[in-house]
Amino acid sequence: MIRDLKSMADTGYDVLVIGGGITGAFVAWDASLRGLRVALIDKGDFGAATSAATSKLIHGGLRYLKTLEVGLVRESLQERRIMEIIAPHLVYPMPFIFPAYGWGMRGLPAAISAMVFYDTLSYDRKWINDDDKKIPGHEKYSAERILELEPVLDAKDLKGGVIYYDCMMYNSERLTLEPILSAAEYGADVANYVVAEDLIRAGERIEGARVRDLLNEKEYTIRATVTVNAAGPWADLMLGKIRGKKHHGLIRSKGIHIITRSLHKDHAIVLQTASGRHFFILPWRGHSLIGTTDVVYKGNPDEFKVTETDIAEFLAEINATVPSASLTRDDVLFQYGGLRPIVEKETSVEIEVYDASRKYELYDHALDEGIHGFVTAIGGKYTTSRNMARQLVDILCEKLGRAPGACQTHTTPLIGGEIGRYASFTQRAKRAKPFGLSDAVIENLCRNYGACYPKVLESAQKKKHFERICDEFDDIVAQILYAVHSEMAVRLSDVLFRRTGLCTLGNPGEEVIEKVADIMAGELKWKSAQKNAEMDKALENFITLNE
The missing domain is CATH 3.30.9.10 (D-Amino Acid Oxidase, subunit A, domain 2)
Structure with missing residues (x-):
């Protein structure tokens, strides 16, 4: 993926998705598969907020039978099977x-x-x-x-x-990332650390957003025929940017x-x-x-x-x-x-709150607010996000005056999912023993990247890049290089928490964090002060508040 805000500002899009959590990710992928020109932005890293705070489950939601939400349970169970099919390495x-x-x-x-x-x-x-x-x-x-x-x-x-x-x-953060990688493969333009400062409004129509690149503070305008508000817990704040109009609270x-x-x-x-x-x-x-x-x-x-x-x-x-x-x-x-x-x-x-439904709402602002070119998605479960996106993209096609076409995300594997039977895929990889890697390292690569794991190995430039980053985990140095150059990892936390599993059990230790920071600093040309700032920022994730 290439992060190029200037190019995005010079391009006209069918759809601008604001929010790179699991909902926005699947919307971008589905729309791209249907031939729409898509842009996606997120104010942080992709999948760094609600979508990263899951129980790591793809499930039917047994407890919703208690509240007689039979339709939601059936939908969730159907989506559970689809997730197994399109992401066999991760589910x-x-x-x-x-x-x-x-x-x-x-x-x-x-x-x-x-x-x-x-x-x-x-x-x-x-x-x-x-x-x-x-x-x-x-x-x-x-x-x-x-x-x-x-x-x-x-x-x-x-x-x-x-x-x-x-x-x-196996890795919820990577399961959120894969639809974004898949969307980019099909032509979508995406960028993390880009905040939507305001919506572009022409009369009663939204025509995109004025955005700010948080990496350099430069401002851009991204124009689209339809803008999707997939900002999750920030959705109502985004709705508040429709000046002079009521907005849904949440x-x-x-x-x-x-x-x-x-x-x-x-x-x-x-x-x-x-x-x-x-x-x-x-x-x-x-x-x-x-x-x-x-x-x-x-x-x-x-x-x-x-x-x-x-x-x-x-x-x-x-x-x-x-x-x-x-x-x-x-x-x-x-x-x-x-x-x-x-x-x-x-x-x-x-x-x-506990008994509140996990059903989702897709809200077309043209229907009762008279604001055209703007759709909001609120609520839902991680498990049902793909189907929620399917329905939303149907709405987008209608608003764009295009035949919706058949959704393909229920049968099209994600970018790493084209592997057939997972056990056979992994066994072949272990028998091949690329670069003399251990079975544990190969298993970790197959789980995290699926069909893309050879590309991770191709990113290695030296023999030491095939070495494990630390003894406790099976992640290797090549994964850091791949994250930086192919997965838009621009901050230290992106690699530690969302591209690898180094922080999946908490703080791996200052030595590990500094080692990763040193490698990223070399690739991204960080100076010492920026490297130290990145380390301090990453360590904040382990701090709790005292009340």
């Missing part, structure tokens, strides 16, 4: 244990009934060529067997449980995750608190990833940060639900969080 099945306590809503009869319905709604879960990705139905187990499988669970009043399957992402729900010592054996675990809220304990790089919380956030989204209070309250909730975990603050290796936008009409008081 894989995972067994989940759902322990059943007592005989009420947390009991075994209720759990089995929910699972039967869940399996019925996912009737097409085996309509996939890769046998390893065919998801089996649920199975019921006794309390004794459940405790044998996952001893951390509370034995008190445990009546049994079920094992069912959903999917996890509620921001704060969700945090923590990474701790391993609490599980071989399964992900779904737990329900005494208040009826669910959270997950998930296997993650030899540790446990636990999340998420769901509370109203009323501050400026630019100032959001996980607080020590957030962590303490979540630890208390976890320990009350799983007493044997006995987690303390010292057990928390890393914490991260994000803001999820909820359409305001769906909820009005704080206690309702």
Whole structure:
């Protein structure tokens, strides 16, 4: 990908997408596949906000059956299968244990009934060529067997449980990046660290945006026939730029995750608190990833940060639900969080945030505000983002006066997904043993880049570029070079958090961070002061607020 704001300012586009999270990413890819001229910008790095703060799940949303959102669950289950097909290297099945306590809503009869319905709604879960990705139905187990499988669970009043399957992402940040890379492959122009300062308005029509490049403070005008507001938690602030017109408000729900010592054996675990809220304990790089919380956030989204209070309250909730975990603050290796936008009409008081729908709203401002050339997307789940984008691009084609054409994103693999059966693809790579790399390094490359992993190796210029960056992780130096020259990594945090897995378990240490900074400084011609500033900025991600 080439970052060229001057060229973008000199080009007229069919569509300008503001927001490079998972929604904007799929909109850009879908529109590009349908032959539209697309530009995409984000005020930060691609997928650095809400889309990076997920539970790493591609799932049907079992808990939405409780609120009878059958349509949402069916859509999510269908999209789960599609994600397995288009991103086979990044999405894989995972067994989940759902322990059943007592005989009420947390009991075994209720759990089995929910699972039967869940399996019925996912009737097409085996309509996939890769046998390893065919998801089996649920199975019921006794309390004794459940405790044998996952001893951390509370034995008190445990009546049994079920094992069912959903999917996890190997790297959620790269799954957000791949639709953007795919869009660029099909002709889209994209740029990170570009803020939309204002919308260009001609009468009752939006014709693009006035933007500022945050890397050099230069300002540009990007023109498009239709502008898409995919700014996530910032969507209402973008709507406020339509001067003199009302705008939809939204509620921001704060969700945090923590990474701790391993609490599980071989399964992900779904737990329900005494208040009826669910959270997950998930296997993650030899540790446990636990999340998420769901509370109203009323501050400026630019100032959001996980607080020590957030962590303490979540630890208390976890320990009350799983007493044997006995987690303390010292057990928390890393914490991260994000803001999820909820359409305001769906909820009005704080206690309702957890139960608020994950349905999305596509809003054409021409319909009741008379503002043409402007569409907003709000809400939704990571899992359903592709289908949300499909519907939005249908609207865009209509507004552009073009036949919508058939959406192709449900059958077209992402840029790294053209690999066939993942296990066979990886086995061949390991047998080839390129440049004498270890099986672990090759597995990591295949997972993160899929069909593009040979390009990563081609970016290496010296033998030392095939070396691991540090002993703890399987990422190699060539990945840094590839990120800088092919994936628009322009800041140190881009590489540490979103192009590699170096910070997936928290701070890898000053030596590792400085090593990456030194390599990037050489490639991007940073001076010492800028390198130090980049390191300081990256380290801010590990700091929590005291309240």
